[in-house]
Amino acid sequence: MVSPIGAAYVDSLFGLEPPTRGPLGDEEYVTLCSEAISAGTDTSATTVEWAMLHLVMNQEIQEKLYQEIIDCVGKDGEIKEEDAEKMPYLEAIVKETFRRHPPGHFLLSHAATKDTELAGYTIPAGVYVEIYTAWITEDPDIWSDPSEFRPERFLHGDGVGVDVTGTRAVKMLPFGAGRRICPAWNLGILHINLLIAKMVQAFKWLPVPDAPPDPVETYAFTVVMKNPLKAVILPRVQIP
Numbered sequence: 001m002v003s004p005i006g007a008a009y010v011d012s013l014f015g016l017e018p019p020t021r022g023p024l025g026d027e028e029y030v031t032l033c034s035e036a037i038s039a040g041t042d043t044s045a046t047t048v049e050w051a052m053l054h055l056v057m058n059q060e061i062q063e064k065l066y067q068e069i070i071d072c073v074g075k076d077g078e079i080k081e082e083d084a085e086k087m088p089y090l091e092a093i094v095k096e097t098f099r100r101h102p103p104g105h106f107l108l109s110h111a112a113t114k115d116t117e118l119a120g121y122t123i124p125a126g127v128y129v130e131i132y133t134a135w136i137t138e139d140p141d142i143w144s145d146p147s148e149f150r151p152e153r154f155l156h157g158d159g160v161g162v163d164v165t166g167t168r169a170v171k172m173l174p175f176g177a178g179r180r181i182c183p184a185w186n187l188g189i190l191h192i193n194l195l196i197a198k199m200v201q202a203f204k205w206l207p208v209p210d211a212p213p214d215p216v217e218t219y220a221f222t223v224v225m226k227n228p229l230k231a232v233i234l235p236r237v238q239i240p
């Protein structure tokens, strides 16, 4: 899809004139655009791949999601943004994916601008603070059976009421929290929801015979599958 003239992200930068200085320069346009691309593509793609791994390995979860999709839009209906918002099981699957596989195990480096007290620690001005997000979601004092992939926990379990932005309580931090939270967290979730819903509406995803998906992780820009996901995909129209 092509944006109408004037509606692209880069167009919104052309009109910017921060109060203390003039318009942005060419290098800043390039940096801001490449930052949005690099921060937004790997993170979302990794999340979709991990979610699909669990849907391939757990056919029951996939069928439950498929039922939710066809109850909402039918077998051939187009899934739009407002439909994805009416699918609580899809939301639970995506949240459980962020909990079990936060795309970045660390947030970006943060530094205190002045001497600060944080959770009983003194952070001197200028010192970097690194936040290991996976530690929070692996903690058995916060999550029951943390290594288990169980979307239902967000419908009636220890995930009820937990949000991904850490505003109510910090039980997961896939996008960070507070002032420097990912500025596109809701766009990222929307893309992931729509992609997964469309992929499951159109195809049934099955393990490759004798070669089930391998959930081993490795560190790249995000935490990815060491052996990329392979699956057999059957068009749903061919399934009686």
Ligand code: HEM
Binding pocket: 035, 036, 037, 039, 040, 041, 043, 044, 047, 103, 104, 106, 107, 108, 109, 173, 174, 175, 176, 177, 180, 181, 182, 183, 184, 185, 187, 188, 189, 192
């Ligand atoms: C699954 C999707 C995504 C995840 C998990 C994610 C995660 C994150 C995290 C953890 C941070 C650092 C927050 C911190 O250090 O406190 C961040 C920052 C950022 N993200 Fe995302 N992100 C996602 C999608 C996107 C998308 C779609 C875009 C742009 C279109 C984007 C643009 C950015 C930018 C520009 C920053 C830096 C913000 C700053 O410097 O204050 N992200 N993201």
